Amino acid sequence: MNLWPPFRGAGIRVTRISADYREVDVTLKLGLLNRNYFGTHFGGSLYAMTDPFPALMMFRNLGSDYVVWDKAGVIRYVTPGRGTVHARMRLDPRAVERARAATANGDRHEPTFTVHVVDDEGGIVAIVEKTLHIRRLPEGRRASGASPARRKAA
Incomplete structure (x- = not known):
């Protein structure tokens, strides 16, 4: 994931993904390419460092x-x-079980996950x-993990 252009360009580094995809750690050093006008971290980079992971972690589980x-x-x-x-x-196994239970009859489930971006001292940024x-998905269908655009192009 560290070679993915949005991460690489912003200087975002994935430092750890657990084998079960329930834990992901990401860091971002302040640099010329992710600094805003005021000399602090650009907000878009702070958001991007968390963006794909809740969905990816849930899908993998x-x-x-x-x-x-x-959403x-x-x-x-x-x-x-x-x-x-x-x-x-961190993805709590209970969140995965709640999603399974809530969607068992075809209903959708829309949980919200909170992530804190912190500095080296643990202060919330x-x-x-x-x-x-x-x-x-209905019986007989499986998600491919690819985006709809990629599935159409294939």
């Missing part, structure tokens, strides 16, 4: 019988980010909330 999309995202800035910032994302859209 639910499996290909489910569709998992981002909404909100970032609240708490303190200007300076130096290196970190995001530790930003709070990101990601709302997911989760639905179990």
Whole structure:
């Protein structure tokens, strides 16, 4: 993931993904390419460092019988980010079970996950909330993990 252009260009580094995709750690050092006019972290980079992970973590834990999309995202800035910032994302196994139970009859489930972006001292720089859209696919269909555009091009 570190070679993915949006991460590479912003200087975002994925430092750890657990084998079960329930834990992801990401860092972002302040540099010339991710600094805003005021010399602190550009807010878009702070958001981007968390953006794909709640959906990816949930999809990898639910499996290909489910569709998992981002529905909404909100970032609240708490303190200007300076130096290196970190995001530790954790997926509680109970959230996976709640999603399975809520979608068992074909209903959609839209949980919200909160991620804190913190500085080296643990101070909160930003709070990101990601709302997911989760639905179990009908029998006989499986999610490919590829975007609709990629599926059409194939």
